[in-house]
Amino acid sequence: xxxxxxxxxxxxxxxxxxxxxxxxxxxxxxxxxxxxxxxxxxxxxxxxxxxxxxxxxxxxxxxxxxxxxxxxxxxxxxxxxxxxxxxxxxxxxxxxxxxxxxxxxxxxxxxxxxxxxxxxxxxxxxxxxxxxxxxxxxxxxxxxxxxxxxxxxxxxxxxxxxxxxxxxxxxxxxxxxxxxxxxxxxxxxxxxxxxxxxxxxxxxxxxxxxxxxxxxxxxxxxxxxxxxxxxxxxxxxxxxxxxxxxxxxxxxxxxxxxxxxxxxxxxxxxxxxxxxxxxxxxxxxxxxxxxxxxxxxxxxxxxxxxxxxxxxxxxxxxxxxxxxxxxxxxxxxxxxxxxxxxxxxxxxxxxxxxxxxxxxxxxxxxxxxxxxxxxxxxxxxxxxxxxxxxxxxxxxxxxxxxxxxxxxxxxxxxxxxxxxxxxxxxxxxxxxxxxxxxxxxxxxxxxxxxxxxxxxxxxxxxxxxxxxxxxxxxxxxxxxxxxxxxxxxxxxxxxxxxxxxxxxxxxxxxxxxxxxxxxxxxxxxxxxxx
Amino acid sequence: xxxxxxxxxxxxxxxxxxxxxxxxxxxxxxxxxxxxxxxxxxxxxxxxxxxxxxxxxxxxxxxxxxxxxxxxxxxxxxxxxxxxxxxxxxxxxxxxxxxxxxxxxxxxxxxxxxxxxxxxxxxxxxxxxxxxxxxxxxxxxxxxxxxxxxxxxxxxxxxxxxxxxxxxxxxxxxxxxxxxxxxxxxxxxxxxxxxxxxxxxxxxxxxxxxxxxxxxxxxxxxxxxxxxxxxxxxxxxxxxxxxxxxxxxxxxxxxxxxxxxxxxxxxxxxxxxxxxxxxxxxxxxxxxxxxxxxxxxxxxxxxxxxxxxxxxxxxxxxxxxxxxxxxxxxxxxxxxxxxxxxxxxxxxxxxx
Numbered sequence: 077x078x079x080x081x082x083x084x085x086x087x088x089x090x091x092x093x094x095x096x097x098x099x100x101x102x103x104x105x106x107x108x109x110x111x112x113x114x115x116x117x118x119x120x121x122x123x124x125x126x127x128x129x130x131x132x133x134x135x136x137x138x139x140x141x142x143x144x145x146x147x148x149x150x151x152x153x154x155x156x157x158x159x160x161x162x163x164x165x166x167x168x169x170x171x172x173x174x175x176x177x178x179x180x181x182x183x184x185x186x187x188x189x190x191x192x193x194x195x196x197x198x199x200x201x202x203x204x205x206x207x208x209x210x211x212x213x214x215x216x217x218x219x220x221x222x223x224x225x226x227x228x229x230x231x232x233x234x235x236x237x238x239x240x241x242x243x244x245x246x247x248x249x250x251x252x253x254x255x256x257x258x259x260x261x262x263x264x265x266x267x268x269x270x271x272x273x274x275x276x277x278x279x280x281x282x283x284x285x286x287x288x289x290x291x292x293x294x295x296x297x298x299x300x301x302x303x304x305x306x307x308x309x310x311x312x313x314x315x316x317x318x319x320x321x322x323x324x325x326x327x328x329x330x331x332x333x334x335x336x337x338x339x340x341x342x343x344x345x346x347x348x349x350x351x352x353x354x355x356x357x358x359x360x361x362x363x364x365x366x367x368x369x370x371x372x373x374x375x376x377x378x379x380x381x382x383x384x385x386x387x388x389x390x391x392x393x394x395x396x397x398x399x400x401x402x403x404x405x406x407x408x409x410x411x412x413x414x415x416x417x418x419x420x421x422x423x424x425x426x427x428x429x430x431x432x433x434x435x436x437x438x439x440x441x442x443x444x445x446x447x448x449x450x451x452x453x454x455x456x457x458x459x460x461x462x463x464x465x466x467x468x469x470x471x472x473x474x475x476x477x478x479x480x481x482x483x484x485x486x487x488x489x490x491x492x493x494x495x496x497x498x499x500x501x502x503x504x505x506x507x508x509x510x511x512x513x514x515x516x517x518x519x520x521x522x523x524x525x526x527x528x529x530x531x532x533x534x535x536x537x538x539x540x541x542x543x544x545x546x547x548x549x550x551x552x553x554x555x556x557x558x559x560x561x562x563x564x565x566x567x568x569x570x571x572x573x574x575x576x577x578x579x580x581x582x583x584x585x586x587x588x589x590x591x592x593x594x595x596x597x598x599x600x601x602x603x604x605x606x
Numbered sequence: 607x608x609x610x611x612x613x614x615x616x617x618x619x620x621x622x623x624x625x626x627x628x629x630x631x632x633x634x635x636x637x638x639x640x641x642x643x644x645x646x647x648x649x650x651x652x653x654x655x656x657x658x659x660x661x662x663x664x665x666x667x668x669x670x671x672x673x674x675x676x677x678x679x680x681x682x683x684x685x686x687x688x689x690x691x692x693x694x695x696x697x698x699x700x701x702x703x704x705x706x707x708x709x710x711x712x713x714x715x716x717x718x719x720x721x722x723x724x725x726x727x728x729x730x731x732x733x734x735x736x737x738x739x740x741x742x743x744x745x746x747x748x749x750x751x752x753x754x755x756x757x758x759x760x761x762x763x764x765x766x767x768x769x770x771x772x773x774x775x776x777x778x779x780x781x782x783x784x785x786x787x788x789x790x791x792x793x794x795x796x797x798x799x800x801x802x803x804x805x806x807x808x809x810x811x812x813x814x815x816x817x818x819x820x821x822x823x824x825x826x827x828x829x830x831x832x833x834x835x836x837x838x839x840x841x842x843x844x845x846x847x848x849x850x851x852x853x854x855x856x857x858x859x860x861x862x863x864x865x866x867x868x869x870x871x872x873x874x875x876x877x878x879x880x881x882x883x884x885x886x887x888x889x890x891x892x893x894x895x896x897x898x899x900x901x902x903x904x905x906x907x908x909x910x911x912x913x914x915x916x917x918x919x920x921x922x923x924x925x926x927x928x929x930x931x932x933x934x935x936x937x938x939x940x941x942x943x944x945x946x947x948x949x950x951x952x953x954x955x956x957x958x
Contacts, residue, residue, distance in 0.1 A: 098951050100944065102609070143948060394833065415835030424833065432833040435826035446823060446834035455816045462814070 088148075089115040089278050090136075090167075090247055095145035097131055101488060105131035106142070107302045113247070118269060118279045120289040120310065123299035123322055124521040126492050129282050130172075132299075133249050137169045138162045149247075168240025169249045172256075174232045176224045182231075183207040183220035186239050210238050215271045228587075229379060230261035234268070241277075248272070249280045254288055256547070258379065258583040266292050284322070286315045298322055323522050331529055331554030333574070334373060334536040342369040344406075345510045345541030346391075349602075351400035353390050360386045361397070362565045365602055368510070368541040373532070375556025375574060376545045379586050383565035384545045385427055388514045391543070392424045393417040394432075405509055418447055421509030425499055425516045427545075433499040434487045441469040441483035444502050476501035477527060493524030504531050511535060514545045529555060549579055558601075561585040570597045609950060613943050618886065620939060621932035629925040633917050643915035647922075650910025651903050657910060659792030663864065664902035665895070667692070669801040670856020671880025672887060672894040673808045674725075677849040679889045680812055682825035683736070685846055687747030688853040689877020690754030691728035693870075695854025696861040697758035698724035700868040703779035703861070704766060713782040718800070718858045725854015726847045728754055733846030737839040743846070755873050762868055776868035785863040795863035801895070804852055808891035811848075821845050853877065882930055901926075 090113040097106040106128045113119045121129050134140040136147065138156040147154045149165045156162050162169070176185050183204040192202035207220040216234045224232060233253060240248055250269075254262045269279055269292060283289050289296055290310060297307040298321040305321045320326055346368040353361035361383050368374045378384055389395040391402060393414040402409045404420040412420075426432035434443045445454050445465055453464030469483035478497045480490055487495055496516070503511070513532060517525035532555065536542050546552040552559070559577060561569040568591040571577045584590040633647075634640040651661035671688045678685040699721035708716055732746035766776040785795045812818040820841045824831040831838050856876070861868065883901055887893035908922035932938050 098944070098948055100940070100947070102947055102951070104951055143944075392833070413835075413837070414832055415837060418835040426833060431827075431829050433830070435823055435830045438823065438826045442819070442823065442826075445819075446830070446836070449819050450816050458815050458817065460814050460816060460819060 087115055087151075088112045089150055090280075091148040092132065092136065093146045093148070095132060095135060095142050095147075097128075097135060097140060097142045103491075104302050106135070109145070109299070109302070109304050111297055111304065112307065113278060113280060114295070115278055116273060116276055117294040118273055118281055118292055120281045120283060120293035120296040121299065122283055122286065122289055122296055122318065124284060125519045126301075126521055127299040127322070128302040129299055130251060133169065133251060133280070133282060136162065137167060137249065163243050163245065166244060166246045167249065168237075168243060168245025168247070170233065170236040170240060170251065170253060172251045174236055176232060176235060178223070178225040180224060181220065182218050182222050182224060182227065182235050185224055185235055186210070186220075186242055188239070190243065206242065207238070210242055214238070214241060214268065214275070216268050228261075229256050230258075230264065233257070233261075233265065237268070246276070247278045247280065249282070251282045252284070253281070254283065254285060256380065258586050259549075259579050260583050260587065262288070286318050286322075289318070290315055300324055319522075331551070332533065333555050333557055334371070334533045342371055344368070345370050345404065346543060347401075347403040348391070349401050351387070351390060351397050351402070353386055353395065353397045355386065355395075360565050361390065364400070364562075364565070364567055365598065366543075366560060366567065367602055368543055370509075370539045370541050371536060372557040373536050373542040373544050373555055375552040375559045376543065376562055377549060377552050377559060377582055377586060378547075378562035380547050382562045382586075384562055385514070386565075387562070388424070388427065388512055388543075388545060391417075391512055392422065421507075423447075423503035423506060423508035423511045425503055425511070425513040427514040427518070429496055429499055434495060436488040437486060439484050439486055440473065440478065440480050440490070440498055441465055443487050443498050444469045444472055444483070447502060447506060472501045472505055475505075476531075491521075493520035496520050496528065497524060500528055500531055504535055508535065508540055511540050511542045512545075513542060515547060516544070517546075517548070517551060549582065553577065553579065553582070560601075563588045563591070567597060568592060570601045572600055609943075609946060613939075613946065614888070617939050618933060621929050624932060625925045625928035628928050629921060632921055632924055636921075637915060637917045639915065640917075643911055643917045646914050647907045647911040647917075650907040653910065656792065657906060659789065659794050660909075661899075661902050661906040662798075663793050663795070664905055665898040666795075666797050666801050666863070667856050667860045667874070667876040668879055668883050668898035668901055669895055670804060670859065671853055671876045672883030672898050673804055673891055674849040674853035674856070675880045675884035676887060676889045676891050676894060677808060677812070677821070677845055677852065679884055680825045681821045681842060681845040682828060683743050683842060683846060685729070685732055685743045685747045685849065686877070686881065687728055687732055687743075687750055687846075687850065688880050689873055689875065690747070690751035691725035691850045691853035692857040692860075692877050693751075693758050693873050694728055694754040695721035695725040695857030696870070697761055697857075697868065698854070699783075699858030699861045700776055700779065701761070701766060703783040704777045706783075707780070708782060710782045713780065714785060714862060717783045717862055718855055721858025721861075722851040722855045725857065726851040728854065729846040729848070729850020730843070733843040736846075737843045751873070751877070759871075766868065768867065773869070774871060778867050779862070779865070783862055784866075785859065793864055797859040797863040800855070800859050804855065805891055805895055808852070808894075812891060817841075817844070853880075882926055885930060885933060 092109065092111040095106050095109040098104050109132055111132065123129050131140060135142045138158040138161050147156060154165050156165065186207050187203045192199040192206065204220040211218050216238055218231055218234050218238065253265060257265060272279060281293055293310045295307060296310050298305040298318060300322060344367055348364060348366045351361050351364040352359060364387060366374065376384055386395065390397045393412050396411055404417065404422055407420055409417050409420055430436060448454055453461055453468060455461055466483055473480055473483065476497050478501060479494050487498060516528050516532065532542060544552060544556055553574060556574045559571040559574045560567050561582060563586065569585040570592065630644050633644050637643045651657050671692055674688045699717045702717040702720040706713060706716060728750065731750060732743045735741035735746050736743045762776050763774060768775055768777045785797050788794045788796060812822060820836045823836060824838050824841045828838055879901060883894060883897045886897040904922050904925060908919040911917055912919035
């Protein structure tokens with residue numbers, strides 16, 4: 077459905093052949109990978125998280141060293157040991173996490189490293205001219221004078237793309253570019269990418285969202301556990317076929333939310349009123365109120381960085397709020413420590429599992445017992461019960477299908493999905509009354525995501541109250557019973573029935589274009605019980 | 607992963623081999639008869655019973671400071687206060703040994719407890735500063751080493767000094783507090799048993815108790831510990847108090863086992879040697895006796911070499927420095943490990 081030109085007629089501009097990469101922890105990230113990209117095409121590189129896409133691109137951009145294999149750019153063998161060499165070969169990369177200086181303007185960021193000068197001085201006007209010219213030429217509109225700190229995520233991404241183009245890149249790598257964008261911003265990005273293709277640029281588009289791949293790409297290469305499964309012309313394969321190639325089996329697309337009985341009358345498990353939190357003299361949470369009842373999932377949608385992470389920190393006791401109250405199961409939990417809050421029956425799946433979720437160098441067992449290491453059967457009085465620990469952990473590994481050689485295996489030798497399962501097993505096996513799940517399936521494979529969603533729904537149906545924060549719109553929309561949208565630290569919308577909301581409408585609230593009346597929000601969410 | 611254990615062993619062995627080689631090169635440069643000198647160094651501790659005994663007794667204080675540092679390192683705290691704690695423990699035990707009138711055994715036990723208490727206070731101060739105000743325990747403990755050294759010297763000089771002796775020494779310890787000698791004509795004393803008991807205690811405490819679990823998790827990842835509900839501040843404080851007590855006990859044992867009067871004019875430096883012992887033992891209490899013996903062997907060997915050849919005992923400092931450098935340098939031999947890994951990956955790819 078994209079360009080009708082047949083791929084055979086095009087010459088390969090990039091060939092990566094037999095690439096193998098083994099990480100120091102023994103992980104084989106790439107094994108004999110071959111990728112061929114034609115000039116002037118949008119080539120999608122798809123695969124689950126951990127399939128090796130990002131590693132392959134890091135090798136291409138000189139950020140990682142490969143152990144075997146060759147790279148050819150424009151027919152010539154290339155040795156790329158650093159990003160600056162990659163740039164010399166005309167390769168540009170737009171990372172998942174933007175690498176921009178927030179205190180500088182858009183124009184200054186774009187020319188950074190290749191600043192135009194007037195004598196010995198930086199030529200601000202010239203920089204802004206270059207920036208505007210580039211923006212016009214590639215139809216990527218940016219305001220050269222705006223400070224990076226003040227612009228939206230979509231704009232930052234455009235700046236990154238312009239930065240790469242300014243350095244003469246004709247092969248552009250975009251690593252999961254749509255993960256951080258709203259539906260509206262994604263549409264704009266695709267317009268720009270098509271324009272670049274018309275201008276003769278080659279684009280490698282990394283993603284695991286197959287509908288987008290189908291929409292934007294000419295050809296697609298699928299990776300699974302470090303290997304290439306195949307390369308196809310995109311218009312010849314269906315989304316179903318692609319997902320089967322990716323996962324290696326048929327997948328059920330779509331999520332099922334927990335069935336709820338009428339909310340009224342069910343016990344309120346988490347009640348938050350007027351929460352305000354100031355960090356670095358900035359109000360990152362402003363007067364946030366919410367209520368979660370037993371047996372329901374309340375989803376929080378929003379572009380990352382709009383206060384969701386801080387809300388979770390405050391609710392779980394990792395940070396202290398400045399105003400407002402938190403009640404868990406009717407008991408005051410404001411200003412309490414994490415241990416005290418856990419005693420009230422709260423479980424927490426943290427956003428960053430390697431920082432908070434696990435002690436990476438410790439064993440699976442040591443990570444599984446961290447919230448119950450004082451209670452039988454893990455410990456009797458002051459002594460640990462090694463037999464009890466082994467039995468509990470072996471049964472958890474079994475029940476939560478953690479792929480580990482046993483309780484003694486160090487956590488950092490497991491895959492991302494299995495590490496998250498360790499976190500989930502620990503947090504879900506203590507019969508939690510309230511679960512706070514922050515990005516529970518970020519960066520893990522589809523199989524593990526499916527199980528985690530199932531555990532979440534099961535726990536809810538057994539009566540837990542769940543607060544689900546996710547930047548993945550399909551996840552938060554598919555699982556939640558009710559939805560909140562956060563924008564700049566405030567709750568700007570509440571939907572009593574998550575099924576009735578469209579992605580586009582949610583996007584407008586996430587971007588701050590629309591917002592509901594605060595009284596209406598309070599009435600629809602807090603009011604029902606008085 | 608077994609490959610990691612194998613590799614760690616190999617790395618430590620390689621570090622020791624390289625260090626000995628560099629030590630030999632230095633010996634060749636400074637000595638007229640390097641082979642003879644170096645053979646005194648390597649064989650020294652085994653040449654006479656007396657030297658062998660010196661080797662064993664030198665390991666005792668190293669075990670205590672090594673254990674003490676293993677505890678704080680396991681909690682991820684870089685407290686280097688063991689030196690001052692050891693010193694002040696010895697001073698406190700000296701005071702109890704001079705002034706208390708108690709029956710044998712009980713007197714010894716009381717002196718050991720007093721030494722432990724003094725060391726515990728030495729650990730409490732940086733621990734409290736860290737827990738309350740997030741003051742760097744490294745800086746606080748290093749500075750406190752001087753405070754305890756000077757405080758100890760003040761107490762000995764102005765309150766416990768034996769005026770009848772020309773040198774600066776304390777009054778004699780009462781016989782009732784001495785640690786009994788184990789082997790006649792040597793200074794090997796019952797402190798060995800105290801050290802072994804301390805080793806077992808530290809192992810059980812770290813690996814078999816809930817508090818030990820808290821300590822290890824705090825050391826592994828303090829954010830994870832906090833998130834899990836572990837009271838990290840109280841863990842940090844208590845582990846430093848306990849480590850101080852172990853170092854203080856070491857000072858007391860050394861005083862009651864080897865000396866009859868307090869006669870140090872400066873710190874004997876066991877606290878810093880304990881860092882080497884603990885790092886070589888990878889903070890594992892059960893390995894501390896082994897690495898303490900190894901370090902004691904180097905020390906006694908160097909002394910013997912200095913006595914019989916033209917190479918001074920300081921040569922051993924070079925060997926120690928190289929070992930520490932190579933053992934702690936993460937990248938040392940890492941390319942070899944990567945090759946081992948690649949081989950294993952290829953093999954498993956063939957077999958699967």
